[in-house]
Amino acid sequence: MTNFMLDVTHLAKRFANGVEALADLSFTLNGGDFVSLLGPSGCGKSTALRIVAGLAPPDGGTVAFGAGKPETGFVFQEPTLMPWAGALANVRLPLDLKHVPRGEANDRAAAALARVGLAGFERARPRELSGGMKMRVSIARALVARPKLLLLDEPFAALDEITRAALNDDLLRLWREDGLTVLFVTHSVAESCFLSERVLVMTPRPGRLAADIALPRQSQRAPGFRLSPQFLECQAKVSDALGSSPVHGGEPAPDLIGGGLPRSGKTEGANAP
Amino acid sequence: MKRLLDIMFPLAVALAVLGLWQWIVAAKQIPPYILPAPSAIGAALIQNWSSLAASMLATITVTLEGFAGAALAAIALAILFSQSRLAERALYPYAVILQVTPMVAIAPLILIWVGFEHIDRALALIAGMIAFFPILSNAAQGLKSTDFNLLDLTRLYGASRWQTLIKVQMPSALPALLTGLKIGGVIALIGEVTAEFAAGSGTASGLAWRIVESGNRLEIATLFAALSLLALTGILFFAALSLLEWALLRRWHESAIKKET
Numbered sequence: 176m177t178n179f180m181l182d183v184t185h186l187a188k189r190f191a192n193g194v195e196a197l198a199d200l201s202f203t204l205n206g207g208d209f210v211s212l213l214g215p216s217g218c219g220k221s222t223a224l225r226i227v228a229g230l231a232p233p234d235g236g237t238v239a240f241g242a243g244k245p246e247t248g249f250v251f252q253e254p255t256l257m258p259w260a261g262a263l264a265n266v267r268l269p270l271d272l273k274h275v276p277r278g279e280a281n282d283r284a285a286a287a288l289a290r291v292g293l294a295g296f297e298r299a300r301p302r303e304l305s306g307g308m309k310m311r312v313s314i315a316r317a318l319v320a321r322p323k324l325l326l327l328d329e330p331f332a333a334l335d336e337i338t339r340a341a342l343n344d345d346l347l348r349l350w351r352e353d354g355l356t357v358l359f360v361t362h363s364v365a366e367s368c369f370l371s372e373r374v375l376v377m378t379p380r381p382g383r384l385a386a387d388i389a390l391p392r393q394s395q396r397a398p399g400f401r402l403s404p405q406f407l408e409c410q411a412k413v414s415d416a417l418g419s420s421p422v423h424g425g426e427p428a429p430d431l432i433g434g435g436l437p438r439s440g441k442t443e444g445a446n447a448p
Numbered sequence: 449m450k451r452l453l454d455i456m457f458p459l460a461v462a463l464a465v466l467g468l469w470q471w472i473v474a475a476k477q478i479p480p481y482i483l484p485a486p487s488a489i490g491a492a493l494i495q496n497w498s499s500l501a502a503s504m505l506a507t508i509t510v511t512l513e514g515f516a517g518a519a520l521a522a523i524a525l526a527i528l529f530s531q532s533r534l535a536e537r538a539l540y541p542y543a544v545i546l547q548v549t550p551m552v553a554i555a556p557l558i559l560i561w562v563g564f565e566h567i568d569r570a571l572a573l574i575a576g577m578i579a580f581f582p583i584l585s586n587a588a589q590g591l592k593s594t595d596f597n598l599l600d601l602t603r604l605y606g607a608s609r610w611q612t613l614i615k616v617q618m619p620s621a622l623p624a625l626l627t628g629l630k631i632g633g634v635i636a637l638i639g640e641v642t643a644e645f646a647a648g649s650g651t652a653s654g655l656a657w658r659i660v661e662s663g664n665r666l667e668i669a670t671l672f673a674a675l676s677l678l679a680l681t682g683i684l685f686f687a688a689l690s691l692l693e694w695a696l697l698r699r700w701h702e703s704a705i706k707k708e709t
Contacts, residue, residue, distance in 0.1 A: 225600075228600075228604060229603075229604070230600045230603060230604065247604065249600070249601065249604055251597045251600075253597065255595060255597040255598055255601065257598065257616065257619065257620075258701070259619045259622070259700045259701075260619075260700075268601070268605075268615065269601075269605045271611075271615065272602060272605040272606070272607040272615070273605060273606070300699055300700050301700075302700060320605070
Protein backbone atom coordinates (compact mmCIF):
# COMPACT_ATOMS: atom_id res chain seq x y z
CA MET A 176 0.00 0.00 0.00
CA THR A 177 1.18 3.47 -0.81
CA ASN A 178 0.68 6.45 1.45
CA PHE A 179 -2.42 7.66 -0.40
CA MET A 180 -4.94 9.82 1.34
CA LEU A 181 -7.75 9.64 -1.16
CA ASP A 182 -8.23 7.30 -4.08
CA VAL A 183 -11.04 8.01 -6.52
CA THR A 184 -11.69 5.37 -9.17
CA HIS A 185 -14.04 5.40 -12.17
CA LEU A 186 -16.39 7.91 -10.59
CA ALA A 187 -19.66 8.30 -12.52
CA LYS A 188 -22.71 10.43 -11.80
CA ARG A 189 -25.92 11.05 -13.69
CA PHE A 190 -28.58 13.39 -12.33
CA ALA A 191 -32.28 12.56 -12.21
CA ASN A 192 -32.91 14.90 -15.14
CA GLY A 193 -30.69 12.72 -17.33
CA VAL A 194 -27.65 15.01 -17.35
CA GLU A 195 -24.50 12.96 -17.13
CA ALA A 196 -22.17 15.00 -14.95
CA LEU A 197 -19.29 12.57 -14.59
CA ALA A 198 -18.40 9.77 -16.94
CA ASP A 199 -15.26 8.21 -15.54
CA LEU A 200 -13.04 10.16 -13.18
CA SER A 201 -10.06 8.62 -11.42
CA PHE A 202 -7.27 10.24 -9.43
CA THR A 203 -5.27 9.79 -6.26
CA LEU A 204 -4.26 12.33 -3.62
CA ASN A 205 -1.34 11.76 -1.27
CA GLY A 206 -1.12 13.25 2.20
CA GLY A 207 0.01 16.89 2.04
CA ASP A 208 -0.88 17.37 -1.63
CA PHE A 209 -2.31 20.62 -2.92
CA VAL A 210 -4.19 19.58 -6.04
CA SER A 211 -6.48 21.63 -8.27
CA LEU A 212 -9.39 20.16 -10.17
CA LEU A 213 -9.67 22.37 -13.24
CA GLY A 214 -12.23 22.32 -16.01
CA PRO A 215 -14.82 24.30 -17.95
CA SER A 216 -18.00 25.15 -16.08
CA GLY A 217 -20.46 22.28 -15.98
CA CYS A 218 -17.81 19.61 -16.31
CA GLY A 219 -18.80 17.94 -13.06
CA LYS A 220 -15.88 19.09 -10.92
CA SER A 221 -18.15 20.39 -8.17
CA THR A 222 -20.12 17.15 -8.32
CA ALA A 223 -16.89 15.18 -7.91
CA LEU A 224 -16.00 17.29 -4.86
CA ARG A 225 -19.41 16.70 -3.28
CA ILE A 226 -19.06 12.96 -3.83
CA VAL A 227 -15.62 12.97 -2.21
CA ALA A 228 -17.10 14.86 0.77
CA GLY A 229 -19.82 12.22 1.09
CA LEU A 230 -22.57 14.77 0.33
CA ALA A 231 -23.75 12.96 -2.79
CA PRO A 232 -23.63 9.27 -3.69
CA PRO A 233 -21.85 8.26 -6.91
CA ASP A 234 -23.70 6.18 -9.51
CA GLY A 235 -20.54 4.28 -10.26
CA GLY A 236 -16.98 4.04 -9.04
CA THR A 237 -15.51 4.27 -5.56
CA VAL A 238 -14.02 6.78 -3.17
CA ALA A 239 -11.46 5.21 -0.83
CA PHE A 240 -9.46 6.79 1.97
CA GLY A 241 -6.00 5.50 2.92
CA ALA A 242 -6.51 5.67 6.67
CA GLY A 243 -10.27 5.83 7.13
CA LYS A 244 -12.40 8.86 6.33
CA PRO A 245 -10.36 11.84 7.49
CA GLU A 246 -11.82 14.88 9.25
CA THR A 247 -12.94 16.95 6.26
CA GLY A 248 -13.47 20.68 5.82
CA PHE A 249 -15.56 22.09 2.98
CA VAL A 250 -15.61 25.61 1.58
CA PHE A 251 -18.47 26.44 -0.76
CA GLN A 252 -18.53 28.86 -3.66
CA GLU A 253 -20.68 31.17 -1.55
CA PRO A 254 -19.57 31.97 2.01
CA THR A 255 -22.68 30.08 3.22
CA LEU A 256 -22.79 31.73 6.64
CA MET A 257 -25.70 31.84 9.06
CA PRO A 258 -26.91 35.46 8.73
CA TRP A 259 -28.36 35.51 12.24
CA ALA A 260 -25.11 34.51 13.92
CA GLY A 261 -21.94 36.51 14.54
CA ALA A 262 -18.63 35.50 12.97
CA LEU A 263 -17.53 33.59 16.07
CA ALA A 264 -20.78 31.59 16.27
CA ASN A 265 -20.55 30.83 12.56
CA VAL A 266 -17.01 29.50 12.89
CA ARG A 267 -18.03 27.54 15.99
CA LEU A 268 -20.85 25.66 14.20
CA PRO A 269 -18.82 22.49 13.41
CA LEU A 270 -17.67 22.30 17.04
CA ASP A 271 -21.21 22.87 18.33
CA LEU A 272 -22.45 20.04 16.13
CA LYS A 273 -19.71 17.82 17.57
CA HIS A 274 -20.73 18.72 21.14
CA VAL A 275 -17.41 20.39 21.98
CA PRO A 276 -17.88 22.22 25.32
CA ARG A 277 -18.82 25.86 24.76
CA GLY A 278 -15.77 27.40 26.43
CA GLU A 279 -13.30 25.33 24.45
CA ALA A 280 -15.32 25.83 21.25
CA ASN A 281 -15.26 29.62 21.72
CA ASP A 282 -11.48 29.60 22.23
CA ARG A 283 -10.88 27.47 19.17
CA ALA A 284 -13.26 29.52 17.01
CA ALA A 285 -11.61 32.77 18.12
CA ALA A 286 -8.20 31.31 17.31
CA ALA A 287 -9.42 30.21 13.86
CA LEU A 288 -10.78 33.70 13.18
CA ALA A 289 -7.47 35.22 14.22
CA ARG A 290 -5.61 32.91 11.83
CA VAL A 291 -7.57 34.30 8.87
CA GLY A 292 -6.93 37.88 10.00
CA LEU A 293 -10.33 38.55 11.56
CA ALA A 294 -9.44 38.97 15.23
CA GLY A 295 -11.77 41.62 16.64
CA PHE A 296 -14.65 40.71 14.30
CA GLU A 297 -16.04 37.94 16.54
CA ARG A 298 -19.41 39.60 17.01
CA ALA A 299 -19.84 41.00 13.48
CA ARG A 300 -22.82 39.64 11.54
CA PRO A 301 -22.18 38.43 7.97
CA ARG A 302 -24.05 41.43 6.54
CA GLU A 303 -21.54 43.72 8.24
CA LEU A 304 -18.60 42.01 6.51
CA SER A 305 -17.21 42.43 2.99
CA GLY A 306 -17.24 39.56 0.48
CA GLY A 307 -13.60 38.73 1.17
CA MET A 308 -14.12 38.81 4.94
CA LYS A 309 -17.14 36.52 4.67
CA MET A 310 -15.03 34.04 2.71
CA ARG A 311 -12.36 34.25 5.43
CA VAL A 312 -14.99 33.37 8.03
CA SER A 313 -16.01 30.46 5.83
CA ILE A 314 -12.40 29.24 5.66
CA ALA A 315 -11.98 29.63 9.42
CA ARG A 316 -15.10 27.51 9.91
CA ALA A 317 -13.68 24.82 7.60
CA LEU A 318 -10.42 24.78 9.60
CA VAL A 319 -11.81 24.96 13.15
CA ALA A 320 -12.44 21.22 13.40
CA ARG A 321 -8.78 20.60 12.46
CA PRO A 322 -9.39 18.76 9.19
CA LYS A 323 -6.85 16.58 7.44
CA LEU A 324 -8.59 17.04 4.10
CA LEU A 325 -9.79 20.43 2.88
CA LEU A 326 -12.16 20.61 -0.08
CA LEU A 327 -12.82 23.96 -1.74
CA ASP A 328 -15.40 24.56 -4.46
CA GLU A 329 -14.40 27.66 -6.46
CA PRO A 330 -14.30 29.64 -3.23
CA PHE A 331 -12.80 32.82 -4.66
CA ALA A 332 -14.64 32.97 -8.00
CA ALA A 333 -16.92 35.81 -6.91
CA LEU A 334 -14.17 37.97 -5.38
CA ASP A 335 -12.22 40.83 -6.89
CA GLU A 336 -8.66 40.19 -8.01
CA ILE A 337 -6.93 41.97 -5.11
CA THR A 338 -8.94 40.10 -2.47
CA ARG A 339 -8.48 36.87 -4.35
CA ALA A 340 -4.67 37.24 -4.44
CA ALA A 341 -4.60 37.92 -0.69
CA LEU A 342 -6.77 34.90 0.03
CA ASN A 343 -4.62 32.71 -2.25
CA ASP A 344 -1.56 33.64 -0.20
CA ASP A 345 -3.41 32.98 3.04
CA LEU A 346 -4.66 29.62 1.85
CA LEU A 347 -1.11 28.53 0.97
CA ARG A 348 0.08 29.63 4.41
CA LEU A 349 -2.66 27.69 6.19
CA TRP A 350 -1.97 24.62 4.04
CA ARG A 351 1.73 24.76 4.96
CA GLU A 352 1.14 25.41 8.67
CA ASP A 353 -1.43 22.64 9.10
CA GLY A 354 0.02 20.07 6.74
CA LEU A 355 -3.37 19.87 5.03
CA THR A 356 -4.28 17.87 1.98
CA VAL A 357 -6.19 20.21 -0.32
CA LEU A 358 -8.46 19.53 -3.27
CA PHE A 359 -9.28 22.85 -4.91
CA VAL A 360 -11.94 23.14 -7.60
CA THR A 361 -11.51 26.10 -9.95
CA HIS A 362 -12.05 27.21 -13.53
CA SER A 363 -9.15 29.64 -13.41
CA VAL A 364 -5.93 28.42 -15.01
CA ALA A 365 -3.85 31.09 -13.26
CA GLU A 366 -5.32 30.29 -9.86
CA SER A 367 -4.76 26.56 -10.25
CA CYS A 368 -1.13 27.13 -11.28
CA PHE A 369 -0.41 29.59 -8.48
CA LEU A 370 -1.87 27.46 -5.72
CA SER A 371 -1.32 23.84 -6.55
CA GLU A 372 1.54 21.47 -7.14
CA ARG A 373 -0.61 19.30 -9.37
CA VAL A 374 -3.48 20.18 -11.69
CA LEU A 375 -6.09 17.65 -12.73
CA VAL A 376 -7.61 18.91 -15.98
CA MET A 377 -11.12 17.70 -16.74
CA THR A 378 -12.96 17.42 -20.06
CA PRO A 379 -16.29 19.16 -20.68
CA ARG A 380 -19.36 17.27 -19.51
CA PRO A 381 -19.52 14.40 -18.92
CA GLY A 382 -16.35 14.90 -16.92
CA ARG A 383 -13.37 12.65 -17.16
CA LEU A 384 -9.70 13.27 -16.64
CA ALA A 385 -7.98 14.99 -19.58
CA ALA A 386 -4.58 15.48 -17.98
CA ASP A 387 -2.72 15.17 -14.70
CA ILE A 388 -0.06 17.85 -14.72
CA ALA A 389 2.71 18.12 -12.14
CA LEU A 390 3.91 21.65 -11.38
CA PRO A 391 6.98 22.85 -9.44
CA ARG A 392 6.59 22.23 -5.73
CA GLN A 393 5.70 25.27 -3.62
CA SER A 394 8.95 24.89 -1.66
CA GLN A 395 10.92 25.25 -4.87
CA ARG A 396 9.16 28.37 -6.04
CA ALA A 397 10.88 31.76 -5.79
CA PRO A 398 9.08 34.51 -3.81
CA GLY A 399 8.18 36.38 -7.00
CA PHE A 400 6.55 33.34 -8.58
CA ARG A 401 3.44 35.28 -9.63
CA LEU A 402 5.57 37.39 -12.02
CA SER A 403 8.08 34.75 -13.10
CA PRO A 404 8.39 33.13 -16.53
CA GLN A 405 8.03 29.82 -14.69
CA PHE A 406 4.46 30.79 -13.74
CA LEU A 407 3.63 31.62 -17.37
CA GLU A 408 5.14 28.31 -18.43
CA CYS A 409 2.90 26.45 -16.00
CA GLN A 410 -0.15 28.28 -17.28
CA ALA A 411 0.75 27.51 -20.90
CA LYS A 412 1.09 23.83 -20.05
CA VAL A 413 -2.26 23.70 -18.27
CA SER A 414 -4.02 25.78 -20.94
CA ASP A 415 -2.71 23.40 -23.59
CA ALA A 416 -4.20 20.41 -21.79
CA LEU A 417 -7.47 22.28 -21.30
CA GLY A 418 -7.60 23.30 -24.97
CA SER A 419 -6.84 19.83 -26.34
CA SER A 420 -9.46 18.07 -24.27
CA PRO A 421 -12.41 16.83 -26.35
CA VAL A 422 -14.97 19.57 -26.83
CA HIS A 423 -18.75 19.40 -26.81
CA GLY A 424 -20.15 17.52 -29.77
CA GLY A 425 -17.20 15.20 -30.07
CA GLU A 426 -18.65 13.01 -27.36
CA PRO A 427 -21.28 10.33 -27.84
CA ALA A 428 -24.85 11.24 -26.95
CA PRO A 429 -25.49 10.70 -23.22
CA ASP A 430 -28.06 7.97 -23.84
CA LEU A 431 -25.48 5.86 -25.63
CA ILE A 432 -23.39 5.66 -22.52
CA GLY A 433 -24.71 2.62 -20.73
CA GLY A 434 -26.25 3.55 -17.41
CA GLY A 435 -23.48 5.86 -16.36
CA LEU A 436 -21.12 2.95 -15.92
CA PRO A 437 -17.46 3.56 -16.48
CA ARG A 438 -16.40 2.67 -19.99
CA SER A 439 -12.68 2.41 -19.46
CA GLY A 440 -10.17 3.20 -16.82
CA LYS A 441 -7.90 4.90 -19.31
CA THR A 442 -7.58 8.65 -19.01
CA GLU A 443 -7.19 10.63 -22.16
CA GLY A 444 -4.02 12.61 -22.66
CA ALA A 445 -2.70 11.83 -19.21
CA ASN A 446 0.90 12.96 -19.02
CA ALA A 447 1.74 12.76 -15.38
CA PRO A 448 5.47 12.29 -15.00
CA MET B 449 -37.67 66.06 13.17
CA LYS B 450 -38.68 63.59 10.46
CA ARG B 451 -40.21 61.29 13.09
CA LEU B 452 -42.14 64.16 14.60
CA LEU B 453 -43.62 64.95 11.19
CA ASP B 454 -44.51 61.27 10.76
CA ILE B 455 -46.70 61.63 13.83
CA MET B 456 -47.90 65.19 13.23
CA PHE B 457 -49.27 64.71 9.70
CA PRO B 458 -51.58 61.74 10.39
CA LEU B 459 -52.68 63.42 13.62
CA ALA B 460 -53.58 66.59 11.72
CA VAL B 461 -55.60 64.50 9.22
CA ALA B 462 -57.46 62.81 12.10
CA LEU B 463 -58.31 66.15 13.74
CA ALA B 464 -59.50 67.58 10.43
CA VAL B 465 -61.75 64.59 9.73
CA LEU B 466 -63.20 64.61 13.26
CA GLY B 467 -63.78 68.36 13.06
CA LEU B 468 -65.54 68.02 9.72
CA TRP B 469 -67.60 65.14 11.10
CA GLN B 470 -68.64 67.15 14.15
CA TRP B 471 -69.55 70.13 12.00
CA ILE B 472 -71.62 68.11 9.46
CA VAL B 473 -73.61 66.34 12.20
CA ALA B 474 -74.42 69.70 13.82
CA ALA B 475 -75.05 71.63 10.60
CA LYS B 476 -77.27 69.00 8.95
CA GLN B 477 -78.89 68.03 12.23
CA ILE B 478 -78.27 64.33 11.63
CA PRO B 479 -80.11 62.30 14.30
CA PRO B 480 -77.77 60.51 16.78
CA TYR B 481 -79.33 57.11 15.98
CA ILE B 482 -77.99 57.47 12.40
CA LEU B 483 -74.61 59.14 12.93
CA PRO B 484 -73.58 60.45 16.36
CA ALA B 485 -71.05 63.29 16.56
CA PRO B 486 -67.49 62.44 17.71
CA SER B 487 -68.21 64.32 20.95
CA ALA B 488 -71.23 62.05 21.60
CA ILE B 489 -69.09 58.96 20.90
CA GLY B 490 -66.48 60.24 23.35
CA ALA B 491 -69.18 60.80 25.94
CA ALA B 492 -70.55 57.27 25.40
CA LEU B 493 -67.04 55.86 25.75
CA ILE B 494 -66.54 57.60 29.09
CA GLN B 495 -70.02 56.77 30.35
CA ASN B 496 -69.77 53.05 29.52
CA TRP B 497 -66.06 52.82 30.20
CA SER B 498 -66.08 50.08 32.84
CA SER B 499 -68.31 47.70 30.87
CA LEU B 500 -66.58 48.46 27.54
CA ALA B 501 -63.15 47.92 29.11
CA ALA B 502 -64.32 44.57 30.49
CA SER B 503 -65.56 43.63 27.01
CA MET B 504 -62.25 44.67 25.48
CA LEU B 505 -60.37 42.56 27.99
CA ALA B 506 -62.62 39.58 27.19
CA THR B 507 -62.02 39.99 23.47
CA ILE B 508 -58.25 40.32 23.95
CA THR B 509 -58.08 37.29 26.27
CA VAL B 510 -60.09 35.00 23.98
CA THR B 511 -58.19 36.14 20.87
CA LEU B 512 -54.83 35.62 22.60
CA GLU B 513 -55.82 32.12 23.72
CA GLY B 514 -56.92 31.17 20.21
CA PHE B 515 -53.82 32.75 18.66
CA ALA B 516 -51.40 31.06 21.07
CA GLY B 517 -53.02 27.67 20.52
CA ALA B 518 -52.94 28.14 16.76
CA ALA B 519 -49.28 29.23 16.84
CA LEU B 520 -48.19 26.21 18.89
CA ALA B 521 -50.15 23.73 16.76
CA ALA B 522 -49.08 25.30 13.45
CA ILE B 523 -45.39 25.42 14.39
CA ALA B 524 -45.50 21.82 15.62
CA LEU B 525 -47.15 20.67 12.38
CA ALA B 526 -44.70 22.69 10.26
CA ILE B 527 -41.81 20.97 12.06
CA LEU B 528 -43.44 17.59 11.44
CA PHE B 529 -43.76 18.47 7.72
CA SER B 530 -40.10 19.46 7.60
CA GLN B 531 -39.09 16.11 9.10
CA SER B 532 -41.41 13.87 7.12
CA ARG B 533 -42.27 14.35 3.49
CA LEU B 534 -44.90 11.65 3.96
CA ALA B 535 -46.67 13.55 6.75
CA GLU B 536 -46.66 16.69 4.62
CA ARG B 537 -48.17 14.87 1.64
CA ALA B 538 -50.81 13.19 3.77
CA LEU B 539 -51.88 16.16 5.90
CA TYR B 540 -51.28 19.35 3.94
CA PRO B 541 -54.42 19.02 1.77
CA TYR B 542 -56.55 18.95 4.91
CA ALA B 543 -54.88 22.08 6.23
CA VAL B 544 -55.79 23.75 2.94
CA ILE B 545 -59.39 22.53 3.14
CA LEU B 546 -59.59 23.91 6.65
CA GLN B 547 -58.43 27.24 5.32
CA VAL B 548 -60.63 27.54 2.24
CA THR B 549 -63.79 26.60 4.14
CA PRO B 550 -65.23 29.89 5.40
CA MET B 551 -64.96 29.47 9.16
CA VAL B 552 -68.21 31.36 9.77
CA ALA B 553 -69.92 28.39 8.18
CA ILE B 554 -68.73 25.92 10.81
CA ALA B 555 -68.87 28.35 13.73
CA PRO B 556 -72.41 27.27 14.72
CA LEU B 557 -71.29 23.64 14.73
CA ILE B 558 -68.32 24.38 16.96
CA LEU B 559 -70.51 26.42 19.30
CA ILE B 560 -72.85 23.46 19.66
CA TRP B 561 -70.05 20.91 20.12
CA VAL B 562 -68.05 22.91 22.61
CA GLY B 563 -71.24 24.10 24.23
CA PHE B 564 -72.57 27.53 25.10
CA GLU B 565 -71.63 26.98 28.73
CA HIS B 566 -67.96 27.11 27.55
CA ILE B 567 -68.54 29.99 25.15
CA ASP B 568 -65.04 31.49 25.55
CA ARG B 569 -63.46 28.14 24.70
CA ALA B 570 -65.57 27.90 21.55
CA LEU B 571 -64.71 31.47 20.51
CA ALA B 572 -60.99 30.86 21.09
CA LEU B 573 -61.18 27.66 19.04
CA ILE B 574 -62.79 29.45 16.08
CA ALA B 575 -60.30 32.32 16.27
CA GLY B 576 -57.46 29.80 16.44
CA MET B 577 -58.74 27.79 13.47
CA ILE B 578 -58.74 30.91 11.33
CA ALA B 579 -55.26 31.99 12.47
CA PHE B 580 -53.83 28.48 12.04
CA PHE B 581 -53.24 28.26 8.30
CA PRO B 582 -51.21 31.41 7.59
CA ILE B 583 -48.90 30.50 10.47
CA LEU B 584 -48.56 26.92 9.22
CA SER B 585 -47.90 27.80 5.59
CA ASN B 586 -45.37 30.51 6.42
CA ALA B 587 -43.57 28.36 9.00
CA ALA B 588 -43.46 25.37 6.63
CA GLN B 589 -42.19 27.59 3.82
CA GLY B 590 -39.55 29.07 6.11
CA LEU B 591 -38.31 25.68 7.26
CA LYS B 592 -38.06 24.56 3.64
CA SER B 593 -36.10 27.58 2.48
CA THR B 594 -32.98 26.79 4.50
CA ASP B 595 -29.78 27.27 2.48
CA PHE B 596 -28.97 23.86 0.94
CA ASN B 597 -25.26 24.38 1.48
CA LEU B 598 -25.83 24.99 5.20
CA LEU B 599 -27.77 21.73 5.34
CA ASP B 600 -24.87 19.99 3.57
CA LEU B 601 -22.55 21.44 6.16
CA THR B 602 -24.54 19.94 9.02
CA ARG B 603 -24.42 16.57 7.25
CA LEU B 604 -20.67 16.88 6.76
CA TYR B 605 -20.25 17.26 10.52
CA GLY B 606 -22.64 14.43 11.31
CA ALA B 607 -25.34 16.59 12.92
CA SER B 608 -28.49 14.90 14.20
CA ARG B 609 -31.89 15.93 12.81
CA TRP B 610 -32.57 17.76 16.05
CA GLN B 611 -29.31 19.72 15.86
CA THR B 612 -29.98 20.65 12.24
CA LEU B 613 -33.49 21.78 13.16
CA ILE B 614 -32.43 23.87 16.15
CA LYS B 615 -29.15 25.29 14.85
CA VAL B 616 -29.98 25.94 11.21
CA GLN B 617 -33.57 25.33 10.10
CA MET B 618 -35.46 27.14 12.87
CA PRO B 619 -33.41 30.35 12.72
CA SER B 620 -33.66 30.30 8.90
CA ALA B 621 -37.43 30.00 9.19
CA LEU B 622 -37.77 32.83 11.70
CA PRO B 623 -38.48 35.71 9.26
CA ALA B 624 -41.18 33.74 7.45
CA LEU B 625 -42.61 32.45 10.73
CA LEU B 626 -42.91 35.99 12.10
CA THR B 627 -44.72 37.09 8.95
CA GLY B 628 -47.14 34.21 9.50
CA LEU B 629 -47.62 35.19 13.15
CA LYS B 630 -48.32 38.80 12.17
CA ILE B 631 -51.00 37.76 9.68
CA GLY B 632 -52.36 35.11 12.05
CA GLY B 633 -52.57 37.54 14.97
CA VAL B 634 -54.62 40.05 13.03
CA ILE B 635 -57.01 37.52 11.51
CA ALA B 636 -57.41 35.73 14.86
CA LEU B 637 -59.13 38.92 15.98
CA ILE B 638 -61.34 38.87 12.89
CA GLY B 639 -62.15 35.25 13.69
CA GLU B 640 -63.02 36.10 17.28
CA VAL B 641 -65.37 38.90 16.18
CA THR B 642 -67.02 36.62 13.63
CA ALA B 643 -67.46 33.93 16.28
CA GLU B 644 -69.06 36.39 18.70
CA PHE B 645 -71.52 37.43 15.99
CA ALA B 646 -72.31 33.75 15.37
CA ALA B 647 -72.70 33.04 19.09
CA GLY B 648 -75.49 35.56 19.29
CA SER B 649 -77.45 36.85 22.19
CA GLY B 650 -76.46 36.90 25.78
CA THR B 651 -73.63 34.40 25.81
CA ALA B 652 -70.61 36.31 24.52
CA SER B 653 -69.28 39.28 26.46
CA GLY B 654 -66.72 40.74 24.05
CA LEU B 655 -66.65 43.93 22.01
CA ALA B 656 -68.30 42.36 18.97
CA TRP B 657 -71.31 41.41 21.04
CA ARG B 658 -71.45 44.96 22.38
CA ILE B 659 -71.64 46.18 18.78
CA VAL B 660 -74.59 43.89 18.03
CA GLU B 661 -76.30 44.82 21.28
CA SER B 662 -75.86 48.60 20.83
CA GLY B 663 -77.07 48.32 17.25
CA ASN B 664 -80.24 46.55 18.37
CA ARG B 665 -80.87 49.27 20.93
CA LEU B 666 -80.02 52.04 18.45
CA GLU B 667 -77.29 53.23 20.82
CA ILE B 668 -75.11 54.15 17.87
CA ALA B 669 -72.70 56.25 19.92
CA THR B 670 -71.91 53.21 22.11
CA LEU B 671 -71.60 51.10 18.95
CA PHE B 672 -68.98 53.53 17.62
CA ALA B 673 -67.20 53.50 20.98
CA ALA B 674 -67.01 49.69 20.91
CA LEU B 675 -65.87 49.81 17.29
CA SER B 676 -63.06 52.24 18.17
CA LEU B 677 -61.88 49.93 20.94
CA LEU B 678 -61.97 46.98 18.51
CA ALA B 679 -59.80 48.94 16.07
CA LEU B 680 -57.46 49.78 18.95
CA THR B 681 -57.26 46.08 19.85
CA GLY B 682 -56.27 45.25 16.27
CA ILE B 683 -53.60 47.94 16.33
CA LEU B 684 -52.27 46.60 19.65
CA PHE B 685 -51.98 43.07 18.23
CA PHE B 686 -50.23 44.24 15.11
CA ALA B 687 -47.90 46.55 17.04
CA ALA B 688 -46.97 43.84 19.56
CA LEU B 689 -46.16 41.32 16.82
CA SER B 690 -44.23 43.93 14.81
CA LEU B 691 -42.23 44.73 17.93
CA LEU B 692 -41.47 41.04 18.42
CA GLU B 693 -40.36 40.79 14.80
CA TRP B 694 -38.13 43.82 15.11
CA ALA B 695 -36.60 42.56 18.36
CA LEU B 696 -35.75 39.16 16.88
CA LEU B 697 -34.56 40.25 13.43
CA ARG B 698 -33.03 43.68 13.91
CA ARG B 699 -29.45 42.42 14.12
CA TRP B 700 -29.43 40.41 10.93
CA HIS B 701 -32.42 40.45 8.63
CA GLU B 702 -32.66 42.93 5.76
CA SER B 703 -36.36 43.56 6.45
CA ALA B 704 -35.63 44.91 9.93
CA ILE B 705 -32.54 46.95 9.11
CA LYS B 706 -32.67 50.59 8.18
CA LYS B 707 -30.64 51.18 5.07
CA GLU B 708 -27.72 53.48 5.69
CA THR B 709 -27.10 56.04 3.02
